[in-house]
Every structure is written in C-alpha cells, then in structure tokens.
Amino acid sequence: MLRTACVHLRSPLFSRTLIAITLSWLGIFVLTPHLLVMMTSVLTPDTTNFAVWPLTFEAYTRLWEPLYATVFLDSLYLSVTATLFCLLLGYPFAYLLSRLGPVWRNVLLFLMIVPFWTNSLIRTYALKLLMGNRGLFNDLLMGLGLIDSPIQMLYSGFAVTFGLVYILFPFMVLPLISSFDNLDKTLLEAARDLGASAAQRFWRIIVPLTMPGIIAGCLIVFLPAMGMFYVADLLGGARNLLLGNLIKNQFLVMRDWPFGSALSVTLILMMFLMLAVYARANRRIQRKGGLDDANFA
Amino acid sequence: MRISRSLPPLYIGLIFTLLYLPITLLVINSFNISKYGYVWQGFTWKWYDKLWHNTALKDAFLHSLSIAFTAATLATLLGLLMALALYRYRFPFKRTASALLFILMLSPDIVLAITFLIVFMALGLQLGFWSLLISHITFCLPFVVITVYAQLKGLDRNLLEAAQDLGAGERSLVRLIILPVLRPALGASWLLSFTLSLDDVIISSFVTGPGYEILPIRVFSMVKVGVSPEVNVIATLLLAISLVSAMLIALLLHRKKDEKT
Amino acid sequence: MKKRNLLLASLLTALSTAALAEGKVVVYNWSEYIPDGVLKQFTEETGIKVEYSTYESNEVMYAKLQLQKGKGYDIIVPSTYYIAKMSQEGLLKPIDRKQLTHFKNLNNSLLNKPYDPGNQYSVPYLWGSTGIAYNADVIPEGSITRWADLWDPKWKGQLLLTDDVREVFHMALKINGHSANSSDPKEIGQAYEKLKTLMPNVLVFNSDAPREPYMAGDVNLGMIWNGEAVMAQQEMPNIRYVYPEEGTIFWVDSFAIPSGSENTAEAHKFIDFMLRPEIAKQCSQEVGYATPNRAGMKLLDEKTRNNKTIFPDSSVFETGEFQSSVGDALKLYNDYWEKLKTGH
Numbered sequence: 001m002l003r004t005a006c007v008h009l010r011s012p013l014f015s016r017t018l019i020a021i022t023l024s025w026l027g028i029f030v031l032t033p034h035l036l037v038m039m040t041s042v043l044t045p046d047t048t049n050f051a052v053w054p055l056t057f058e059a060y061t062r063l064w065e066p067l068y069a070t071v072f073l074d075s076l077y078l079s080v081t082a083t084l085f086c087l088l089l090g091y092p093f094a095y096l097l098s099r100l101g102p103v104w105r106n107v108l109l110f111l112m113i114v115p116f117w118t119n120s121l122i123r124t125y126a127l128k129l130l131m132g133n134r135g136l137f138n139d140l141l142m143g144l145g146l147i148d149s150p151i152q153m154l155y156s157g158f159a160v161t162f163g164l165v166y167i168l169f170p171f172m173v174l175p176l177i178s179s180f181d182n183l184d185k186t187l188l189e190a191a192r193d194l195g196a197s198a199a200q201r202f203w204r205i206i207v208p209l210t211m212p213g214i215i216a217g218c219l220i221v222f223l224p225a226m227g228m229f230y231v232a233d234l235l236g237g238a239r240n241l242l243l244g245n246l247i248k249n250q251f252l253v254m255r256d257w258p259f260g261s262a263l264s265v266t267l268i269l270m271m272f273l274m275l276a277v278y279a280r281a282n283r284r285i286q287r288k289g290g291l292d293d294a295n296f297a
Numbered sequence: 298m299r300i301s302r303s304l305p306p307l308y309i310g311l312i313f314t315l316l317y318l319p320i321t322l323l324v325i326n327s328f329n330i331s332k333y334g335y336v337w338q339g340f341t342w343k344w345y346d347k348l349w350h351n352t353a354l355k356d357a358f359l360h361s362l363s364i365a366f367t368a369a370t371l372a373t374l375l376g377l378l379m380a381l382a383l384y385r386y387r388f389p390f391k392r393t394a395s396a397l398l399f400i401l402m403l404s405p406d407i408v409l410a411i412t413f414l415i416v417f418m419a420l421g422l423q424l425g426f427w428s429l430l431i432s433h434i435t436f437c438l439p440f441v442v443i444t445v446y447a448q449l450k451g452l453d454r455n456l457l458e459a460a461q462d463l464g465a466g467e468r469s470l471v472r473l474i475i476l477p478v479l480r481p482a483l484g485a486s487w488l489l490s491f492t493l494s495l496d497d498v499i500i501s502s503f504v505t506g507p508g509y510e511i512l513p514i515r516v517f518s519m520v521k522v523g524v525s526p527e528v529n530v531i532a533t534l535l536l537a538i539s540l541v542s543a544m545l546i547a548l549l550l551h552r553k554k555d556e557k558t
Numbered sequence: 559m560k561k562r563n564l565l566l567a568s569l570l571t572a573l574s575t576a577a578l579a580e581g582k583v584v585v586y587n588w589s590e591y592i593p594d595g596v597l598k599q600f601t602e603e604t605g606i607k608v609e610y611s612t613y614e615s616n617e618v619m620y621a622k623l624q625l626q627k628g629k630g631y632d633i634i635v636p637s638t639y640y641i642a643k644m645s646q647e648g649l650l651k652p653i654d655r656k657q658l659t660h661f662k663n664l665n666n667s668l669l670n671k672p673y674d675p676g677n678q679y680s681v682p683y684l685w686g687s688t689g690i691a692y693n694a695d696v697i698p699e700g701s702i703t704r705w706a707d708l709w710d711p712k713w714k715g716q717l718l719l720t721d722d723v724r725e726v727f728h729m730a731l732k733i734n735g736h737s738a739n740s741s742d743p744k745e746i747g748q749a750y751e752k753l754k755t756l757m758p759n760v761l762v763f764n765s766d767a768p769r770e771p772y773m774a775g776d777v778n779l780g781m782i783w784n785g786e787a788v789m790a791q792q793e794m795p796n797i798r799y800v801y802p803e804e805g806t807i808f809w810v811d812s813f814a815i816p817s818g819s820e821n822t823a824e825a826h827k828f829i830d831f832m833l834r835p836e837i838a839k840q841c842s843q844e845v846g847y848a849t850p851n852r853a854g855m856k857l858l859d860e861k862t863r864n865n866k867t868i869f870p871d872s873s874v875f876e877t878g879e880f881q882s883s884v885g886d887a888l889k890l891y892n893d894y895w896e897k898l899k900t901g902h
Contacts, residue, residue, distance in 0.1 A: 014467050018382040022394055025375065029435045030397045033412030034404070048624075048647050070900045093312055096305045103550045107543050109488075111313070114539040115320045116492045118532040119516045122524060125770070126319035129334065132774040136318075154776055155762045169316070170492065174485035175444045181481045182451035209451065216447035219402070220440055220489075227405035237762030238721050241899045248407045252617035253723075254892050264408045268400050275399075333793055335773050351594070353610060414625055424630070502618055507584045507611035507631065518589035518612035520766045522845055523789055525590065 041261035050257045059262035068246075068263075072270070075243040078232060079225035082164035083172075086221050087214065089165070090172035094213075095206075097173075098180035109177060113170050124163065124234050131159055131235070155237035163235040168225060172217040179213025226267060243267060320536060327529035334526070348527040354515060358531055361495060361512040364426070368433035369490035373483055375434060376441025376490075381471065383442070384449045398439040409436060410503035417504060424506030432504045433497065437490035444489065448482035449475070582607040583824040586619060586631040591684075591811075592832075593844040600831050606824050616640050623649055629818030632825040638809045639724075641680045642673040642883035650679040651815040657826040660833035667875055668810060668850040672739070672882040680812035681829050682850040684842065687870065687878065688725055688807040691772060691782035694796040702779065705729040705802040713759045718771050718780030721763035723895045724881055725781065725807055726753065732804035738879045741887035750894040757898060772797055784867050785847045791867070799867040805877035806870075810850070 041059055043051035062068075097105050115123070130136050131153040138150040153159055183206065191201045207214075229244030238245075243263070250260030326334035330341045348354060382388070383395060401409075413432045414424075422428050452475070460470055498513040505511065516528050585592070589612040597608045613619040616637050623631070628649045636644060644650050655661060664682060674680045692702050701707075708717055708729070719726050728738040730749035740746060762771055769786035771777035773794060782790075787799040813832065815825045831837060838854030848868045849855055855863060863869065870878075884891065 014471075015382070015386050018378050019386060019388045021375070022379045022382045023388075023390060025435075025438075026379075026394050026397045029413070029416065029431065030401055031393075033409070033416055034397070034400055036412055036415060037404075037408060050624075067896060067900050089312065092308060096309055103547060106484075106550075107547045108309070109485075110539070110543050110546075112316060113488050113492060114536060114543075115316050117495055117535055117539070118320060118323065119513055119528060120496050121513075121516055122323060122528050122532065123319055125524070126322045128770070128774065129322055130319060132776050134335075134775045152776075166315070166319075171440075171489065174489050175447055175482075178444060178448045178482040178485045179451055182448060182478075212447035212450040216443045219399075219443055223399065223402040226403060233721070233763075234766065237760075237764075239760060239763060239899065241896060244405050246896070247405045249892065251407050251411060252615075252621055254889060256889070260408070264405060267405075268403050271403055272396070272399070331793065333770075333773055333789070335793065353594070411621070411625065414622070418626070498614065499618075502613060503622055503625075507586070507609045510611060514614065515589045515612050517614035520614070521588035522590050522785075523767065523769075 037261045038265055040257050041259075041265050043258050045256040045258045050255070051261075056258075059256075059259045060266075062259060063262065063266060071241050071243055071246055072267075074240050075226055078160065078164065078242070079222050079228075081161055082168055082225050083218050083222040085161065085165045086168050086172035087218060090169060090176055090217065091214070094173050094176035094180055098177055098183070105177075109174075112173065116167075116170055120167065120231075123167075124231055127159075127163055127166065127235060128154060131162070154235065155239075157236070160232045160236040163231045164225065164228070167231055168221045171220045171224075175216035175220060176210065176213045179210045179216070183209055223271065226271065320532065323529045324533045324536065327526060327533045329526065332523065332526060334529075344526040344530045347525070348530045351527060353510070354512075354527055354531075357510045357512045357515045360509055364429055364433060364511060365491050365494040368430055368437060368494045369487050371430075372434045372437035372441050372490045372494075373487045376438050376486060377445055377479070377483060379438065380442045380445035380449060381475070384446060385467075398442055401436065402439045406497075406499035410500040413500060414503045424504060425509040428504045428506070429501060429509060429511070432500055433494045436497070436500060437493050440489045440493065441486040444486045445479060445482045448479055452478055581605070581821055581824045582609055583632045583821050583828045584609045584611065584630070585633045585828070586611050586613060586623075587633070587635045588612060591635065591845060593841060596832075596837055596840060599837075600828065604824075604827055604831070606827060608828075620644065620649075623816055627818055628816040629820075631816050632819040632821045633828055634814050634816055635683060635811050636680075636814055637811050638671075639673050639881045639883045641812055641814060644814070645674065645679040646883070649817050651817050651819060651822065652678050653681060653815060653829070654826060657823075658830045658833060660830055660835075663833055663835055663838070663851045663853040665850050665852045665855075667872075671810070671880045673880060674812075680814045681833070682810050682812045683832065684845060684847040685808065685810040685850050686784045686847045687801065687874075688720060688728075688781060688783050688809070689787075690800040690802055691768075691780060691787050691790070692798050692800070693772060693778040693794070694798050696778045699798070702798075702800055703803055704733075705804050706733050708759065708779070709756055711759070713779060715759065715761050716777065716779060717756075717759045718762050718764055718768060718777040718782070719760055720768060720781050720783075721765035723891050724884075726895075727891055728807050728879070728881075729753075729781075729802075729804075730756075732802075732879075738805070738807065739882045739884055741884045743887070743890055746887065746890050746894065750898070753894075753898055757901075785845075787867055788846055788865070801870055801874045801878070803877070805879055806874060808875075808878050808880045810880065811847075 040051045042055050042057060044054060044056050044058075046052045097108055100108065128135075132138070133150040133152070133154075135153070137153060138147075141147045142150065187205055187209070188201055191205055196204065227244045227247070229242040229248070232238075232240075232242055233245070247260050247263050247267075250256045250263065254260075322334075325337075327344055328340050328342070330338040330343070379394075379398075383391065409432070413428075413435075417424065417428045417431075422431075456474060457470065460474055465473070496513060498517050501511055502514045505514070512531070516524060519525060519528070583606055585608055587610065592610075597610065600606065601608055611631070613622070619634060619636065620640055620643070623634070623644070624647070641650070658681070661681070668682050668685055669677050690702055690705070690708070724738075727746070727749050730752040731738050731740055731745060734745065734748055734752060736742075736745045736749070740749075761777060764771060767786065768780075768782045769790040772780075772782070773790050782799070784799055787797060790797045791799075813829045815822060819825055832841070833851065835851060835853035835857055838849045838851035839857040842849035842851075842854065842858065843862070849858075855869070
C-alpha cells in the first residue's frame with residue numbers, strides 16, 4: 001500500500017498554518033457542539049432546563065425497543081436505494097458530460113444545478129403536481145392509452161424514491177464529474193490498442209480510476225440522506241417515521257434532549273461501524289484501486 | 298452504430314427534461330392568475346408586481362444570495378486548505394479531524410441547529426449575518442473536503458515527488474501543480490456549497506437573528522397562509538438570470554477558443 | 559454665539575425626541591400572518607419601527623426562545639397550548655391590561671380559556687378550528703357528520719389526517735366520550751386502540767398545507783383546518799367543511815410578550831393597535847381566519863360574517879374543545895404516536 005505522499009517539511013510555516021486552521025475550525029464549530037451532544041445523551045431529561053444531572057444511560061437502554069430498529073431500517077433502506085439510483089443514473093451522465101469538451105461540459109453542469117437553486121419546498125410541491133391523480137404523469141400515461149384510470153403514484157414508495165433521487169442527483173454528479181476529469185484518456189487508448197473490449201475497459205480502467213469520485217458521491221448522497229425526512233414526508237404521506245422525524249420530535253416536541261442526543265450519537269456510531277466494515281472488507285477483496293481509505297486515514 | 302451515437306444526447310436530454318419539468322411548472326404558475334396552481338386561470342403579471350412591492354421578501358432573497366455566495370466561496374477556500382492538510386501532512390488528531398467531517402454530514406439538521414446556537418451564545422456572538430455565515434460555512438465544509446480529496450487521490454503522486462526532487466517548495470508545489478489539477482473539483486465544490494446554503498431552513502432559523510431574514514425561512518413560514526406565487530416569481534427570475542449568464546459565458550468561452558486557434 | 563448655542567440646543571432636543579420616538583418592536587411570527595399594510599400603518603402612526611422575523615412552526619419558535627432565555631423578541635404569536643407551556647416555564651411577561659385600551663373589543667367566548675385563565679399572558683389575534691373536509695362531487699352531501707364516519711372501512715387508504723399527535727388523538731378521545739385534553743393513561747390508551755383501527759384508512763398525514771391534497775384530487779375526505787378549507791373553496795366550491803358532532807378542535811393564535819423583551823411599552827402599543835376594530839377586520843379579511851374581535855367582526859362584509867366555515871354557530875362551541883397543555887402525559891401520547899406510525 002502506498003504511503004500518503006511523504007512530506008519533508010520544507011516550508012513548515014505553510015503546512016502548520018493549514019493544520020492549525022483545520023484543527024481550530026473543526027475544534028470550535030464541530031467538536032465542541034458534538035461533545036455537548038454526547039454529554040447530553042447521558043443526562044436526565046428535563047423540560048425547562050433541557051438536561052440535568054444525574055448521569056443515566058436510560059436513553060440508550062430505550063434504544064433497544066424494536067420500534068427504533070424499524071425506524072432505523074426504514075431510513076437505511078431509503079438512503080441506500082436513493083444512493084444506488086443516483087449512482088446508476090448519475091455515473092453515465094457524468095461520463096457523457098465529461099467527454100463533451102470543457103465549454104459544453106461546464107455549461108451543462110451549470111444548467112444541471114440551476115433548478116436546485118429554487119426553494120426545495122416549492123420544488124417538492126411541483127413534484128406533487130406532477131405525480132398527483134390529475135398530474136402530468138398520469139395524464140401522459142392515460143393519453144398514451146397505457147392505463148385507463150389514474151394510478152396512485154403520490155404517497156407511495158415510488159414517489160419517495162423518485163423525490164429523493166431528484167433532490168440528491170446533482171450531489172452525486174458533481175464529485176463524479178471531477179474524477180472523470182482526472183481520467184487519463186491515453187490509458188483507454190492504450191487498452192484499446194492492446195485489444196481490450198469495451199466492457200473490459202470500463203470495468204478494469206474507468207471504474208477503478210474513478211473510484212474516488214464514486215466513493216465521494218455515494219458518501220455525499222448517503223450520509224445526509226440518513227437524517228432527511230422532509231421530502232419523504234411530503235411525497236410519502238408521512239405514514240412512516242424516519243430517523244430525522246424521530247430526532248426532530250425529541251428535540252422540538254417531546255423536549256427529551258438526552259434521548260434525541262442518544263439517537264444522534266447512535267446514528268453516527270452505526271454509520272462509522274458500517275464504513276469500517278466496508279473498508280475492511282474492501283481492503284481484503286481489492287488491494288489496489290484506491291478503495292482502501294474510505295476514512296481519509 | 299447510429300443508435301449508439303444518438304444514445305448519449307438522448308440520455309442527457311432525458312435527464313435534463315426530468316430535472317426541468319418541475320421548474321417549468323413553477324415558471325408557468327408564476328404567470329397563473331390562480332394562487333394555488335392546480336388549474337390555469339389565465340395570464341397575469343400580478344405576482345411580479347406583488348413581489349416588486351414586497352420589500353421583506355425581496356430583502357430575504359438578497360440576503361440568501363449574499364450568504365450563499367459568501368459561504369460557498371469561503372467554504373471552498375477553507376475546505377481546500379483542509380483537504381490539502383489531510384492529504385499532504387501527518388499531524389496529531391488527523392483521524393479525529395476526518396471523523397469530525399463525517400459526523401458533520403451525518404448529524405441531523407436539528408442537532409446542528411441547536412448546538413450551533415449554544416456555541417454562538419457561549420461565544421457572545423450577535424445572531425445575524427456572522428452567525429449565519431459561520432454555520433453555513435461549517436455545514437458545507439465536508440462536502441468540499443470530500444470532493445477535493447477525491448480529486449487529490451486521483452492525482453499522480455510521481456508528479457509530486459518529481460517536482461519535489463527538482464527542488465520545488467511546498468508552496469510552489471501547491472500553486473503550480475496541485476491547484477491547476479483541482480480546478481474542476483473546486484468548481485464542483487462551490488456549486489455544491491452554494492446550493493446547500495441557499496436551501497437550508499432548520500439551521501438558519503435557529504442561528505439567525507431578527508435583523509437578518511433569509512428566503513427559505515420565509516418560504517417555509519408561509520405554509521400558515523399558503524405559499525404565495527411570489528416564490529414562483531423568484532424561482533423564475535433566478536432561472537432566467539442563470540440561463541442568460543450561462544449562455545453569455547458559453548459564447549465568451551467559444552470566442553476565446555476561436556481566437557486561440 | 560449665544561444664538562448659535564441655542565440653535566444647537568434646540569437641534570439636540572429635536573434629535574433626542576426623534577430618537578425617543580424611534581423605538582422598535584421585534585415581531586416573531588408566521589410569514590404574511592399580519593398584512594404588510596397594517597405594519598406600515600403602525601409605524602406611520604407611532605413612529606415605532608417593526609422588525610418582522612418569521613418561524614416555520616410553534617416548536618421552532620418555542621425552542622429558540624427557550625434557548626435564548628426569552629430574549630431577542632418583543633411579540634410572539636404562539637398557538638393555544640404553547641401559551642400554557644411557555645407561561646408555566648416563565649418565558650412570558652404578564653400583559654398589562656391597563657395599556658390596552660381596545661381589549662374590550664374581544665369576544666368573551668374566546669377569552670379566559672384553560673390554556674391561559676384570565677388572559678394574563680395572551681391576547682387572542684386570530685382563531686380557527688380543525689374539522690372534517692369532504693369533496694361533495696364524490697361523497698354524497700350530508701353523509702359525513704361525525705369523526706366516527708372516518709372509521710368506515712370503505713375509506714381504506716383514502717383519508718388525510720393532520721400530522722399532529724394532539725389533533726389526531728382528539729378525534730379518538732372525543733368519540734370515546736373523553737376530554738381531548740385528557741391526561742389519564744387509561745383514556746389515552748383506549749384512544750390509541752381506537753386509532754389503530756383507523757390507520758388502514760389513512761393515505762397521508764399533512765400539516766404543511768392540508769388543502770393541497772384535496773385540491774389536487776388525491777384526497778376526498780379527512781381532517782382540515784377551517785382556514786385551509788376556505789382557501790380550497792375558492793377554487794373548488796364543492797369542498798365542504800364539517801364541525802363533527804363529537805366536538806371540533808378549536809385553536810387560537812395569540813399575541814404574547816416574551817419574558818426577555820426589551821421593548822415592552824412598544825409591544826403593548828403594538829398589541830393595542832392590533833385590537834382596533836378596523837385593523838382586526840383587515841387582518842381577518844386578508845389572512846382568511848376568524849377574528850376574535852367582536853367590533854372588528856361587525857365591520858366584515860355580510861358574506862364573510864355569515865360564512866359558517868369561518869364563524870361557527872354558538873352550538874359548536876358547546877361541544878368543541880380548546881387544546882390545553884397535558885403536562886407529562888405528552889410523552890405517553892407521543893409513545894403511542896410512534897407506535898401508530900411504525901405499526902408496532
């Protein structure tokens with residue numbers, strides 16, 4: 001395994017500044033708040049003072065109720081499907097855009113992101129207009145004679161997945177595209193000259209070389225999706241609880257901050273566990289290809 | 298052969314159609330007499346006129362744009378520095394630093410919102426522009442770092458080592474070799490951050506003060522009386538400005554390229 | 559020289575009185591919930607500037623004020639039982655009735671409610687109810703009269719409920735003949751059992767804009783807020799609003815002054831201004847909800863005044879209930895709510 005590019009500190013001032021900025025910003029605005037969260041999670045809930053002594057692990061014991069497993073699995077399922085569909089749709093899209101030449105590539109990339117500058121609430125309302133019983137999709141299907149009466153699209157799993165993929169799509173494409181830019185075209189030509197088939201070139205060269213982009217895109221889509229609930233609520237009818245709902249409820253409605261914090265801490269731990277397992281499995285299967293450090297380390 | 302050649306544009310076209318379909322509805326409804334937009338009741342400019350006179354909404358929109366612009370720029374810069382530090386150097390708490398970036402992406406909005414507010418109050422910071430800016434920069438950071446880091450990983454390390462052997466200092470290495478390669482990733486990061494910042498509600502509603510309202514809060518707050526089509530007007534204007542500037546940029550770049558050849 | 563000093567002095571006094579008059583009041587409220595014109599008129603008449611800040615839910619407003627220990631805002635507009643919660647926790651300042659010359663305009667049947675006995679902390683601004691809506695194009699006129707009608711198995715997968723624990727439990731508690739503000743674990747448990755049988759009928763929970771699914775034709779029956787029903791009727795006249803026989807849900811949005819307010823005098827002036835009949839009328843008309851201001855109501859046009867969806871008959875008041883704080887029982891409600899939604 002390659003070591004991180006070894007550095008002889010030729011300009012210590014430069015590198016030290018970078019490190020100092022990194023650590024201090026993350027320390028003040030990320031570490032401190034999350035230490036607070038961890039501390040809160042082992043305190044006793046109190047409606048006026050949020051959380052008080054004595055220490056207790058009650059919040060964590062509550063987590064074992066089967067109900068919370070359902071919530072977690074529902075959220076996980078949604079995030080995973082959203083990530084997969086984003087990747088399936090976004091990968092060829094990013095590939096095609098990257099081959100267009102810099103001007104068109106940049107213009108189309110910009111045009112792809114523009115719809116997402118519109119407020120997500122009204123964008124989601126627009127999606128509802130499309131998928132409703134009298135919406136465009138149903139009109140289209142009936143016009144084509146594929147169905148006789150409108151099918152219930154809204155408030156279904158289909159609507160939720162569609163909405164999530166729609167909302168998250170550019171977050172997959174942007175990191176992917178920059179890794180396609182790294183792709184050395186001469187390698188592909190060499191492979192072709194040596195008689196590699198299109199499939200071979202794709203799986204043996206393109207995919208491994210863009211793996212950092214794939215990982216980045218999947219992380220950027222998957223991790224935030226675990227805490228999302230708004231789109232799912234609007235399009236799915238809010239009949240299921242998701243992790244995001246549950247945590248928000250604890251903080252805002254129930255005023256049980258310790259339990260809310262415990263949920264948040266557990267979510268983070270579970271995800272780290274999953275990433276660690278994934279990284280280890282990958283290291284074993286594939287010793288090269290850049291998959292070895294999903295964790296930056 | 299012909300099918301395979303027409304497939305790529307078809308695919309790109311399909312994706313763009315899907316992306317723009319909901320936005321088209323909003324554009325149409327910005328001219329619709331009906332407030333609710335389920336039926337077309339005729340053409341009108343009245344929502345444009347209303348927005349023109351709605352100072353509060355216009356202000357919120359401008360605030361949103363300026364926060365998003367500043368936050369995206371600074372987050373991209375700061376994220377670049379962090380990605381470089383994580384990629385190039387070894388230092389104490391490095392693993393912690395990268396773990397913190399992951400935690401930041403995983404933490405539900407409400408958790409970040411409340412903890413940010415507590416930190417700002419502890420620091421004695423007046424709630425408003427600065428508190429908003431700091432929190433927006435912070436929640437955008439991991440997206441920038443991951444994107445930039447992914448591209449750094451694709452970088453040919455031999456190149457860096459060769460440059461170092463030839464006596465390039467750390468700074469010139471970054472400036473002459475790393476930065477040019479990172480341009481696409483930096484562009485992508487800026488766009489990601491701008492988009493994220495423009496759409497945040499929960500965190501912003503906790504960390505902003507009465508003097509600095511931003512658009513998403515106002516829009517979500519409209520649910521009580523029904524979201525006004527003025528928001529569609531804003532969407533339409535933003536879309537129009539973006540499309541025109543995209544065309545201008547494309548034209549300019551094309552001309553530049555022609556001049557070069 | 560002397561003259562000059564005099565001039566300076568008078569200038570200074572002029573400046574300082576101007577500065578005095580230029581107080582401000584920071585209002586924290588739903589966006590567009592007070593018409594722009596009304597705010598402008600207030601500033602023109604009193605010289606007090608209005609800083610209007612918005613929130614997207616009672617919960618966010620409450621959490622933010624609690625974190626800031628009641629500071630930062632001068633006027634807030636919490637709904638019904640948030641008044642009870644916030645006053646119990648010392649987040650509200652008592653209102654000085656003497657400074658409110660127009661308080662007498664208010665309708666007595668909307669004062670002195672359990673969430674704020676004697677209206678020590680709150681002055682009603684607008685009020686409404688949560689009842690049943692149905693589309694008379696699809697469902698026979700008059701066939702829906704009670705909450706219990708929603709339980710009919712023929713509505714499988716078709717209903718809309720508001721995404722609000724207390725409102726949904728209100729239905730079941732009322733059907734069982736209990737108070738909607740019950741904190742008795744047995745009654746709440748019974749209500750849960752009742753609601754479990756309703757779940758198969760539910761298509762969607764919506765507390766963002768319950769009118770939308772009706773207007774889009776995705777839903778023909780379910781719960782709705784009366785103001786939303788009025789909005790829907792503008793484009794779909796066949797949307798009917800029903801006050802259920804078992805008792806409707808009433809809610810009131812009231813003005814209150816947070817305990818950390820720094821402009822209390824201006825806040826009182828603001829509330830008093832909002833209590834003027836012509837202002838109350840204007841707000842009610844533009845926002846679309848009922849005004850508790852009796853003098854203001856008289857100024858409304860006859861059609862609005864007689865619109866039963868907005869202003870119900872007095873008999874509705876006899877069965878209906880205002881939400882009040884349920885104390886620690888809220889946890890029980892919420893546990894059951896989580897169970898309902900996860901199907902455990």
